[in-house]
Structure formats: structure tokens, C-alpha cells
Amino acid sequence: MAKIFIDGEHGTTGLQIRSRLAERTDIEIISIPEEERRNTALREEFLREADIAILCLPDDGAKEAVSMLGVSSTTRIIDTSTAHRVDPDWVYGFAESDPERPEQIASARFVSNPGCYSTGAIGILKPLVDAALLPADYPVSINAVSGYTGGGKQLIAQMEDESRPDYLGAPHFLYGLTLAHKHVPEMKIRSGLQRTPLFSPSVGRFAQGMAVQVPLHLADLDGSPSLRSVHEALAEHYRGQNIVAVVDLDESMAIQRLDPTSLNGKDTMNIYVFGSEGGEHVNVVAVLDNLGKGASGAAVQNMDLMLGITPVD
Numbered sequence: 001m002a003k004i005f006i007d008g009e010h011g012t013t014g015l016q017i018r019s020r021l022a023e024r025t026d027i028e029i030i031s032i033p034e035e036e037r038r039n040t041a042l043r044e045e046f047l048r049e050a051d052i053a054i055l056c057l058p059d060d061g062a063k064e065a066v067s068m069l070g071v072s073s074t075t076r077i078i079d080t081s082t083a084h085r086v087d088p089d090w091v092y093g094f095a096e097s098d099p100e101r102p103e104q105i106a107s108a109r110f111v112s113n114p115g116c117y118s119t120g121a122i123g124i125l126k127p128l129v130d131a132a133l134l135p136a137d138y139p140v141s142i143n144a145v146s147g148y149t150g151g152g153k154q155l156i157a158q159m160e161d162e163s164r165p166d167y168l169g170a171p172h173f174l175y176g177l178t179l180a181h182k183h184v185p186e187m188k189i190r191s192g193l194q195r196t197p198l199f200s201p202s203v204g205r206f207a208q209g210m211a212v213q214v215p216l217h218l219a220d221l222d223g224s225p226s227l228r229s230v231h232e233a234l235a236e237h238y239r240g241q242n243i244v245a246v247v248d249l250d251e252s253m254a255i256q257r258l259d260p261t262s263l264n265g266k267d268t269m270n271i272y273v274f275g276s277e278g279g280e281h282v283n284v285v286a287v288l289d290n291l292g293k294g295a296s297g298a299a300v301q302n303m304d305l306m307l308g309i310t311p312v313d
């Protein structure tokens with residue numbers, strides 16, 4: 001039976017992976033006690049013992065775990081941090097990106113789990129670049145709102161604990177205001193863009209959930225496609241899998257308000273195409289749970305692919 005070690009299992013992403021694996025009898029979880037979570041010697045022992053280590057640590061902790069294992073170890077790694085997401089030696093673990101990706105993940109030693117915002121943005125942008133609709137030098141803007149668990153234990157405490165001196169009382173705040181968020185290189189490279197996208201993130205006073213919007217000028221896309229052509233390209237890309245759904249165009253057209261928490265607790269993502277027939281613009285929006293397809297759900301999906309396990313519904 002494959003041994004799984006979640007390094008950082010007592011953090012936000014780690015706990016969610018743990019709960020997804022709680023009922024599984026086809027794998028063995030090797031678990032570090034919470035009070036020993038920063039015991040480097042014990043972590044190294046568990047990292048070496050595991051068949052797959054899932055790193056749920058900040059970037060520096062993830063890099064440290066990889067270097068502790070060294071090249072001779074056979075432990076396979078899924079890293080949920082940003083540390084290896086544009087590293088060419090790591091397989092980017094977005095299984096729905098292209099037809100070859102599930103097999104590449106299945107045979108990889110090193111898999112980098114996509115970021116939460118990046119899953120929404122790349123999930124919209126890459127299929128449009130691949131379909132030769134979105135020019136790689138298009139000046140893309142990405143606007144997003146995340147639930148506050150996206151900021152891990154630190155932001156959760158700041159949003160929930162009113163007694164803290166750094167308590168954040170805002171119902172919604174913008175950040176990344178200089179457009180230099182750490183996810184930008186990942187979004188650019190993994191979407192196949194040549195021009196750096198403008199990314200404007202924000203956080204709302206809700207724990208989980210996320211909406212990522214990419215508004216586009218139809219006339220500046222290759223071939224000036226219609227709204228329906230953009231929808232069809234996305235629907236075609238995601239045909240034949242059950243994680244990313246491209247919502248029916250007429251159904252999308254009827255939506256007036258979109259709730260970023262609508263997929264909470266699920267490991268799937270919805271993509272909506274908005275606009276008016278014959279209009280100038282298309283607004284493509286992804287909704288996901290930042291801790292589902294945006295992190296822990298995707299990590300479990302990648303683990304199953306690496307173990308050759310087909311999940312049962």
C-alpha cells in the first residue's frame with residue numbers, strides 16, 4: 001500500500017487534504033504529530049519513508065523538503081507551494097490542461113500543484129491560446145476575488161480574531177496593487193502568453209470560494225470570433241472529463257449575479273462565458289473553491305493519477 005506523508009498537514013491546505021483522505025483504505029497516511037510539525041529530523045525521516053510526499057508548506061519550507069530528500073531518494077513529491085510552478089523539471093499538475101497531462105503527472109517524480117487563482121486564470125486562458133483565438137501578446141487582465149483561507153493560517157487569524165492588533169475588519173479588500181503578485185509568472189508561462197498579464201486579486205469576508213474574471217475585446221481576438229465561438233472553443237477543450245465544466249451559454253446568459261462560494265466543498269471548477277449576442281466583449285469567469293480544485297482537491301487528484309487510482313464518486 002502506498003505511503004503518503006503530508007508535510008504541513010496541520011495547516012489550511014494540509015488539513016483539507018487530510019480530511020479528503022480520511023476514509024481511504026487504499027493508501028497509508030504517515031502522520032506527524034502537530035507539536036512536531038517543525039521537527040526537521042522527523043520530517044526528513046517521514047519524507048524518506050513516503051512513496052508520495054505532499055508538501056503543504058510555504059515556499060522556503062517546500063524547497064527545504066526537496067533538498068532534504070536529495071537526488072538519490074525515490075520519494076515522489078506533490079508541491080502545493082509556488083516554489084516549483086514554473087520549474088521545467090517539474091510537471092505542472094493541471095490535469096485538464098492538455099490531453100497528455102494526466103499521463104505526464106502519472107509518471108512524474110515531481111509535480112507542482114497549480115495555484116488557486118492560477119487554476120481559474122490558466123483554465124480560461126490556455127484553451128483560448130491553444131485554439132488560436134487569444135493572441136499570445138494580448139494585453140490580458142485578470143480580476144479575482146478569493147475567500148480568506150487563501151492566505152493560510154495567518155490571514156484566517158487576521159480576518160477572524162478581532163482581539164489581534166492586526167485584525168482586518170474590511171468586508172472586502174484589494175491587494176497586489178502594484179500588479180506584481182507572485183502568481184503572475186505562473187499564469188503567464190502556463191497559459192502560453194508572451195505578454196505579462198495584469199492581475200488584480202482581492203479578498204472577501206468569506207472563508208472559501210473564488211471567482212476569476214478575464215474580460216476580452218472580441219475584435220482583438222484572432223479572427224474576431226463570436227461569443228459562441230469562444231464558448232465552443234472552451235467547451236471543446238474540456239469535453240470528456242468531469243472536473244472542469246463549461247456552463248451552457250444560454251444558462252450563463254441568464255445569470256445576473258455570480259456567487260464565488262457556489263462550488264464550496266467541491267473539487268470541480270465552472271467556467272462561464274458572458275456577453276451579449278453581437279456585442280463587442282466577452283467576459284470569461286471561472287468559479288472554484290480555492291481549497292478544492294484550487295489546492296487540496298487538485299493535490300488529491302494528482303496523487304490518484306500518480307498512484308494509478310481511478311477515484312470512485
Ligand SMILES: NC(=O)C1=CN([C@@H]2O[C@H](COP(=O)(O)OP(=O)(O)OC[C@H]3O[C@@H](n4cnc5c(N)ncnc54)[C@H](OP(=O)(O)O)[C@@H]3O)[C@@H](O)[C@H]2O)C=CC1
Nearest residue numbers: 008010011012013056057058061080081149150152153295
Ligand atoms: N490556502 C490556499 O487556498 C492555498 C494554499 N496554497 C499553498 O499551500 C501552501 C500551504 O499554504 P496554507 O496551507 O494556506 O498555509 P498555512 O499557513 O495554513 O499552513 C502551513 C503549515 O506549514 C507549517 N510550516 C510552515 N513552515 C514550515 C517549515 N519550515 N517546516 C515545517 N512546517 C512548516 C505551518 O506551521 P506553523 O503553524 O508553525 O506556522 C503550518 O502548519 C502554501 O505554499 C500556499 O501557497 C496553494 C493553493 C491555495
Ligand SMILES: CC(=O)N[C@@H](CCC(=O)OP(=O)(O)O)C(=O)O
Nearest residue numbers: 081082115116117146150151203
Ligand atoms: C487570499 C490570499 O492571500 N491568497 C494568496 C494566494 C493563495 C496561495 O496560497 O497561493 P497559491 O494558490 O499560489 O499557493 C496570496 O495572494 O498570496
